[in-house]
Amino acid sequence: MNKDGSGVINEILPRKNHISRKVPRIKGAGSRGERLEQIVASNIDNLVIISSCKNPKFNNRLIDRLLVCAESSHVNSVIVINKTDLDIENNRAGWIELYRKIGYNVIETSVVNNEGIDKLRDALNTKVNLIWGQSGVGKSSLLNSIYRELNFKVGEISENTSKGKHTTVTSILKNVGKGTFIIDTPGIRELDPYGVRQEDLGHYFKDFVPFIHDCKFNTCTHNHEPGCNVINAVREKLISEERYHGYLNLLETIEDDMNF
Numbered sequence: 409m410n411k412d413g414s415g416v417i418n419e420i421l422p423r424k425n426h427i428s429r430k431v432p433r434i435k436g437a438g439s440r441g442e443r444l445e446q447i448v449a450s451n452i453d454n455l456v457i458i459s460s461c462k463n464p465k466f467n468n469r470l471i472d473r474l475l476v477c478a479e480s481s482h483v484n485s486v487i488v489i490n491k492t493d494l495d496i497e498n499n500r501a502g503w504i505e506l507y508r509k510i511g512y513n514v515i516e517t518s519v520v521n522n523e524g525i526d527k528l529r530d531a532l533n534t535k536v537n538l539i540w541g542q543s544g545v546g547k548s549s550l551l552n553s554i555y556r557e558l559n560f561k562v563g564e565i566s567e568n569t570s571k572g573k574h575t576t577v578t579s580i581l582k583n584v585g586k587g588t589f590i591i592d593t594p595g596i597r598e599l600d601p602y603g604v605r606q607e608d609l610g611h612y613f614k615d616f617v618p619f620i621h622d623c624k625f626n627t628c629t630h631n632h633e634p635g636c637n638v639i640n641a642v643r644e645k646l647i648s649e650e651r652y653h654g655y656l657n658l659l660e661t662i663e664d665d666m667n668f
């Protein structure tokens with residue numbers, strides 16, 4: 409309890425799940441050393457992954473990393489592609505098709521055009537929602553447009569880098585009524601899932617799962633092994649090459665850091 413009487417713990421509820429990551433590296437500290445688990449939130453129903461079409465540019469690699477966090481924690485994910493008003497060429501279409509085909513709920517939104525806001529509200533309704541994504545993608549803006557009373561601080565985008573300026577600096581949980589909770593979080597700079605072993609990573613790529621069991625070795629990491637059915641599926645275009653490259657990129661990070 410704090411001196412002013414606030415912050416009382418009434419009851420500790422059982423933890424049905426938790427979302428975690430490796431503690432981010434300190435800038436300039438090098439890549440050596442153990443990276444501990446940072447628990448971001450517990451008892452989550454939805455990991456709401458916010459991305460943007462532009463400013464900052466669409467980042468499918470980060471989406472894939474966030475999906476691994478959700479899958480490995482058995483948490484449902486919702487993918488939001490925001491700022492559709494800036495994507496006049498409709499570059500997002502292929503990505504939307506890809507993630508929907510895998511089975512994810514993908515919602516297109518624009519705070520400017522008020523597009524998809526009702527759909528997003530419905531997806532969050534009666535759930536505990538962790539809102540996660542890069543700085544500047546519009547996490548706080550989207551929450552403000554769904555729940556007018558929130559009035560979260562919204563930042564601008566740097567003209568030079570098209571990136572956000574880390575406006576939200578601490579995670580905030582709010583009860584927005586009818587059993588709906590939202591957690592707005594600061595923008596992610598880097599994200600390494602915690603406690604995921606090389607031989608398990610493939611299981612967290614939902615589109616790989618139907619193929620994994622026919623790999624020659626049951627410890628297959630789908631990288632170089634002979635008789636790998638995931639590699640076959642990529643060749644036959646049954647798995648997207650982009651997803652496979654995202655997988656290899658993550659596999660390498662896990663290899664780099666044996667301490668988890």
Ligand SMILES: Nc1nc2c(ncn2[C@@H]2O[C@H](COP(=O)(O)OP(=O)(O)OP(=O)(O)O)[C@@H](O)[C@H]2O)c(=O)[nH]1
Nearest residue numbers: 518519543544545546547548549563574575576595
């Ligand atoms: N064009 C356009 N701009 C948007 C949209 N949504 C948000 N923005 C702008 O994007 C900028 C960043 O929005 P924020 O809501 O602060 O982004 P955030 O994800 O909360 O960023 P951090 O708190 O830094 O992690 C602001 O200038 C918003 O006005 C959108 O749908 N379209």
Ligand SMILES: [Mg+2]
Nearest residue numbers: 547548575576
């Ligand atoms: Mg914010």
Ligand SMILES: [Zn+2]
Nearest residue numbers: 623628630636
């Ligand atoms: Zn394999």
